[in-house]
Amino acid sequence: xxxxxxxxxxxxxxxWRYVGTRIHSGNWDxxxxxxxxxxxxxxxxxxxxxxxxxxxxRAGAVMTxxxxxxxxxxxxxxxxxxxVDEQAGIVTHHRHDNLQPGEGGDLIRRYEFAGDRLxxxxxxxxxxxxxxxxx
Amino acid sequence: xxRVNGQSDKQRLIGSWRHIGSTVDGKPRPGQGAxxxxxxxxxxxxxxxxxVAPDREVTRAGDKPTGDEAKAALDGVVAYFGKYSVDxxxxxxxxHRQGSVQPGDKGDLVRGYEFVGDRxxxxxxxxxxxxxxxxxx
Numbered sequence: 001x002x003x004x005x006x007x008x009x010x011x012x013x014x015x016w017r018y019v020g021t022r023i024h025s026g027n028w029d030x031x032x033x034x035x036x037x038x039x040x041x042x043x044x045x046x047x048x049x050x051x052x053x054x055x056x057x058r059a060g061a062v063m064t065x066x067x068x069x070x071x072x073x074x075x076x077x078x079x080x081x082x083x084v085d086e087q088a089g090i091v092t093h094h095r096h097d098n099l100q101p102g103e104g105g106d107l108i109r110r111y112e113f114a115g116d117r118l119x120x121x122x123x124x125x126x127x128x129x130x131x132x133x134x135x
Numbered sequence: 136x137x138r139v140n141g142q143s144d145k146q147r148l149i150g151s152w153r154h155i156g157s158t159v160d161g162k163p164r165p166g167q168g169a170x171x172x173x174x175x176x177x178x179x180x181x182x183x184x185x186x187v188a189p190d191r192e193v194t195r196a197g198d199k200p201t202g203d204e205a206k207a208a209l210d211g212v213v214a215y216f217g218k219y220s221v222d223x224x225x226x227x228x229x230x231h232r233q234g235s236v237q238p239g240d241k242g243d244l245v246r247g248y249e250f251v252g253d254r255x256x257x258x259x260x261x262x263x264x265x266x267x268x269x270x271x272x
Binding site: 014015035039041043047049051059064066067068072073079097099101102 | 180184188193209235236238239240
């Protein structure tokens with residue numbers, strides 16, 4: 001069976017490297033070289049992190065509120081479980097914990113495979129997040 | 136090389152593991168709360184990611200977190216990712232971090248590893264800290 005003919009739940013499995021985010025056809029500014037990783041496990045577990053390309057400094061032994069603000073800004077880190085609806089072409093991330101304060105619950109993403117890439121799109125948004133299969 | 140069912144240690148690490156707690160000197164690590172959550176992933180191509188969140192409520196009053204809210208949200212949190220390498224002789228796994236949310240937190244982390252049934256124990260070298268994980272299956 002070629003990869004393209006596999007069910008999406010099968011094709012999602014594994015680790016993906018962050019390529020970039022576009023919104024309104026422009027690049028979402030996460031600095032020059034943001035990094036990130038997305039993982040879908042075979043037992044329904046998932047995790048994602050995206051680190052904007054900024055320096056996260058700490059001058060003393062303990063971070064200041066200003067240093068914390070810079071470090072946390074736009075950093076995505078959550079994990080939980082996921083479910084795939086192949087008919088609708090969506091994957092739902094059921095977040096068990098999220099780094100960002102005041103944000104929880106499920107996230108729905110439309111998925112599209114393009115060669116070695118995976119594009120995830122929040123519904124009703126022009127945003128697209130592109131990932132490349134780690135292999 | 137120790138092999139279990141013909142698997143190398145690296146092969147045994149591969150997959151994802153649920154955080155079940157951490158201890159210092161055999162006692163629960165302070166500041167983690169009753170039920171901290173976390174996951175560590177070792178993939179087949181040498182990449183890893185780790186997140187641990189203490190059991191606490193993190194809140195935000197406005198649209199964006201304030202400095203104080205950000206500091207509270209980062210307190211006790213682990214979130215990093217990158218590559219890893221295994222030294223089967225030394226029984227260590229090194230996390231080569233490419234990103235970490237904690238300010239000022241950079242570079243490699245070396246962890247002694249031990250497999251106990253379905254569990255994985257990671258120990259920062261030179262400490263009495265143990266981080267416990269259970270295979271997700």
